[in-house]
Amino acid sequence: MLRGDRGDTASTSSRSHGGHGTSEPRLFEFGDRGRILSPRCVEISKQHPEEFLNYLQQAWKRDKIYAKANPDSMLDLKALKVLCQDGKYRPLGSCYIPLPKLVYLQSRYMLEGETFPFLRLNPPLKPDGGFGPWRCLRAFARYRDNLDFFLEMLIRIRRQKSPTVEFPRRILELYLRIQAECEDSRDLEECQQRVRDVFEKEQLLYIHPIWRPPSECLMDDLCDMSSTLSKSALFPVAEDWDASKSELASLRDFYSHTLEVQSASFRTILGVLERREFDAPLDPSDLWLTDDFYRALDKLRRKLSPQDAAELRSAFAENMIIAVAPGESVIWLNSSDCTWAPKLDSPEVNDLSKHYPELKDFFTKFLGIKKNDAGLVFDSLVNVASLSPGNTRDDTARGLLVAVSQKIPEYGHVLDKEKFLRSPVFPVLTPDGDVLLCAATMEFSIADRKYLKDAFIGKLNLLDFDPKTVWMLDNLLVWAGLEERYLSRKVEEMGPAEEDFKSIELSGEISSKASQLLRIAVHFRSPRTSNPKATSWLLEVLEHAQVRLVSSFPSRLIYRSGNAEIVVENTLGGLDIKDTVGLVIYVDDENWELLKQTMLPRRLLEWMMTDPDSGDTEEVTELGVSLVRSILNVAPGRDHIIPKMLDAEGIVDVEALNASPYWRLNR
Template identity: 30%
Template sequence: MDGHNARLFNHDDDSSLNPEITTIANRYPESFLNHLRAAWEKDGAKAAQIPSVLTSLKATLVLCEDGVKRPLSTTYLPTRRLCAVVGKYIRRDDKFPFLQFQKFWSLEENIDAWAFLSFHLGVGNDEDLDLYLDILKTIRTERSLWHWSQKFPKRILSLYLHIETAYAGNDGNRKKIRDVFEEHKLVQSPKQHWKRPSDCALRAARISPWESGSFSVVSRMKILDHWQSALLKTGLLPLNPDWNTTEEERTIILRFFRTTLGIIESSAYLDLIHLLRLSPTFGSVAQLEDDPTTNYEIINDSLELLSDDEKTKLRSAFVVSPNIAMRCGNELRWYKQAECIWCTDLKSPVPGYVNLSGGYQGLEDFFVGFLGVKKLSASYENLLHCEPTSVSIGTVKEMLLTLSAVIAEKGRTLDPAPLLSKKILPVRGKDGKVRFCTSDSDFYIIDRPYLDVFRNTAPVLDFSVSDMTRLIPFLEWATLECHYLSWNVEESSFLQGSYPTPLDGRITTEKARGLLRIASHYRSPRTKSLEQRQLLLRQLEGSRFIETAGIFREVKLMLADGSEVVHQLEGQLHIVGENFGLRIYVPRDKTSQELSAVLLPRYLAQWLMTDPGNDMMPVIDEVTVSLVKSISNVRDELIQRVLTEEGVIPLEGLVHAFALTNHKPSKSIPVKLPKPVSADFEACPDPEAFKSETFSVPGLTKTESPSNYPSPANRPTLRPVSIRAKVSDNGPTLSETSRVKPPVEQQTPKPFKLPETFTFQLASH
């Protein structure tokens, strides 16, 4: 065949490929490449500008080294470099698409003359991604190579690793790899079967429904019909043992499977979720056509096919997405797990929740046991419909405790209003009889052990102190805290019947300044003016601790009928504020002193936030108490740093509102004020009723230091004042007055070291 007359175009048509090109390729395949090269030298420049001509040439079947004709664009130039790369994975005489050149043509010596094949016609000439994908395709399709692949199993692993590390770094290549693997089934399973990525999972179902005796025939058919794709997925883990991978290779190959090929971690739970989402009504309100129960029965029957990790992911899918279908009239709606409850005896709807028990009978184990849907006890419904005349008090109390446990465990999903309007609360009256009452009746709840003294003197909820702890979730859910006795009693402290003994201890100057900083930060009424701040600092620095055996507290409850119930109890601490300092009374008993050490920061915080000039006493914020505790447990040199770390404004930063200098105050710094509660200040009409000295708030009475008592004959007659304040929900507030019998003679301070557990470190003079 004469190559000198070779042309790519007809003489009369220079826009289409010369039919002789195709004829020569068919009749003389061995010499076609030479003819094509000669024709390209004449017409190639023009042909390169005509896409239709290039497309026809790329599709022309040409002879390859293995004797097979292939489209020109799918072949490779058999250069030494490419042959060496291919030879690592398959033999040269196997069916890789290298072009067949006549022997008298030396490809390497004339490589530039053949460059047009790669540049314009798609013939491979580079070590690139396409080369490695074609090597894989060759191994995949040629049965003659299977035996060799079993003899050298790691060559597949080597190909995967090279593709991942060299070419999977960008989205375009990853998509190309995934598409080619999907089209040509290039994933090799551990059993050396070839699969599409979509047919694989890292971990496949471990139990086949047709091998498991636990499945009924119906269940097997349902799974085969609805979950066939999941059961047919091939697991890739554990990896082929013949690969003998290193830890690094295992990491790379798993990344290749997961990220590049998009192979899912596990087929089962995703296919189960996909089963739900195949429904045309998924995720939207739709007319009810199919029964959704079947799908959940299939999922429930398939749970044993899942690993623990798969089960966790399946549960999460129901938590984050509305995958639970429920009939609502003639419609089908979709809900998340947290929007559902399970209560078989619930007759009234629960606002904001859907009850699944009526729609999925027989699937309680799945929805409650597996998915964790809240199961409500029937105690709510029973309480709602019970008649007090036909139910014993003990039964109702047990039902309330059961409901409280359900609320604590499952959450507060029920509406308390219908229940609280009924007479279901057992209340013990002053006469000792127990009656059922509604929540708005006049009764009290003994929320603290020491208030149990009111059990037989006021109407109280008839539960023991130990049972009251179990009842707290119910009380909070029903918003019955307003009935707590600690919210309704007034409490005062006083001294009586014992001689005080001064102790050799004090609050250090640094701790006093720290307390002043806390009081100023929280806008204590004691820090409104410069004089008050100076007085407060003087009081704190001049504090003295006094030991006595006569600390008492009085708790008073005003009943709805106007009567008053008063109980006197043993006290732990008593604080008296005077111009020259604080008097802090602690018990004489050493064990009680340890308890006082724990209570002292709270009592000091209470006293700091008390207004000395009116009848308002605040509810103490727990943050304030925590700050006082913080500075009581550190060395003096760390106090200011601790307060700074806690965000307490330094005294210098409070110059406009709380300055310790003579600067004029400007706008106050906005700080959240504690909520005040009322206090009852009442003057005692009979001074002779108390044979004691009275220590009171500055401005109300004047008194002397206990260490400088005047003799009884020279002691002035003072008008005693009793201050009683409502107890806060965190502990009793303390009176700033006391009633104490005067000592017969002046007491000499004795050395005293408080226990190491005492919250405040007391410094000796």
């Protein structure tokens, strides 16, 4: 005997979802967002979907009072799968109650064996047309012969596996019924949009023997445009539709106004380009096809209204409909990703002049695609030596160097660097006073500071540019790897070996700001802060650091190349850092303010970033130099603002860092 046969009430209650128990599980229970579907309800739907409707019928009588206040829970209920008449399980909200009227209409438009999502009800509905005991399902399932109902039938016919549609006139009748539903609706535009969306998504236009979405159709086959554009013409309709003149008129209205199927126009061509409607993926040899489309658009644009012309431009800006072949395959781009760049020969540059040389006006003037002369300018530069020697050629080279430098940020990655370095493009001033066009293989330096040029002119090969304008070449020189030729990087400054000169100490210049300078050293991971002991020692050194002014402090500038060196006097005035016994900075007194703003911040940071054991110097960043300069410039008595300055720049707080258990753990 089963447990239920012995009167086991617990067992009976647990299986009461079928409508046989005395206590149906609740539909809802309280959760974080109010009443939600009860886990038991969800469990029944998953484990016994064939009995779920009977359970819902009973539970709804008690719990429907909670439904109005819980719309999310109602959506969750509609998402539960239930059994349909065809034996499949579908979400309750997408199913239909098999009312006699709906069953009749379904049988009129659909053939036997073509399935429709009618609910399987037990007991079934009576033929009198009422809902009977299933009135509760109106809150969840569909039951009206409205637009959605006729769209659902059309979708079901479309999804049949048959290669063709039997009795295709029913498709015509469904189209006309859908059009009638739209015309009878309260909101015609919303209804038409709904139909368009469904027809596009489900591909519901039937042109024997295939189905296509409206976007892939034309109203009429004008001048054989349909085959050229890989479209399907909707007219004339097939003879087996047996359509009358009035039906054809209504059908044309449905196609043109409700589905918005277009005749051949610039929009049709855009559609082909947007959806890549070609027989096969294009390869570089197939770009004549897109060339034909662009030529057609070039002809059409001259007859467009301002609004249509703006729409055409916008389409190229927003969609990837321009085909280019930078390598061995075709890629698609929008107008902002392309350039008109003759002689910029690189697979990374999407140069339209290479593929569509006769359409310059269409791409540059109409679509506004940017023209770039980087390739032309670069080509002129690497061939500048072919011009006749003289001042004009040298001036041309200077102008081209500046022009190419301006192009480097955007196009440097595609210019031929090796060709550039091999080409004689640099005007170089020799110690003899001659200006020669030289390649980068020749040894020359770049005077990026006036005092350095004044010091070394006539002694070194120097790039013949004024130091005030050398910065215009910085992009180019860095790109070419020539930035190490800057004299500011190659020249060393050296003070006297012996400290046998009189000096006056400037008290507090560094020592009063020691703790804040330490923050910078720690933040940029100075080798002098590699461990707590070293950090403490650096702080102590900074706290006792001295700045001493020396009258006419002697300083030399030393340029080294291989085993040779050139030594000249430093006309700017000297600055020397000694750390043999503590940290002492000697500065020429006449140039103190100048050196404080220029040389001292960088030299002091370089010293802090130098390993005292190996002598190796870590990277000195411009941010670090700027921060040191800012600290040194804070007036006495205003030191309290320095921590705020460093906090604003995100510089680490050493005290907070030392208090961190994670920092101590990793030290």
